[in-house]
Amino acid sequence: MFTEGYQSNLGGFDQYDGFWRTIDAVSVGGVEDVDDxxxxxxxxxxxxxxxxxxxxxxxxxxxxxxxxxxxxxxV
Structure with a gap:
């Protein structure tokens, strides 16, 4: 779920979808809080x-x- 501004920065759905179509799988190794x-x-x-x-x-x-x-x- 993205804000409207962030959706625009991504270049719209077609560009976002195009990136993810190149990925076969993604795994999350960990999540660390930086702040709230x-x-x-x-x-x-x-x-x-x-x-x-x-x-x-x-x-x-x-x-x-x-x-x-x-x-x-x-980062």
């Missing part, structure tokens, strides 16, 4: 038999129903 609205997530992507790992910092916006992602970056 920021988390670092360790991810491993599998594509065509190879793997790539990275940590993404995800910025969140609280809502009545939970949180929306406002931005992310590689």
């Amino acid at each position: 609205t920021t988390v670092d997530v360790s991810l491993t992507y599998r594509t065509d038999g190879s793997t790539q790992s990275e940590t993404r910092r995800i910025y969140l916006e609280p809502t009545d129903d939970g949180f929306l992602i406002t931005a992310d970056e590689r």
Whole structure:
């Protein structure tokens, strides 16, 4: 679930979907709180038999129903 601004930054659904169509699987290695609205997530992507790992910092916006992602970056 993304904020409207973040959806625009991603280039829209087609670009977002295009990226994920290149990924065969993703696993979460761990999540670490940075503060009340920021988390670092360790991810491993599998594509065509190879793997790539990275940590993404995800910025969140609280809502009545939970949180929306406002931005992310590689750390």
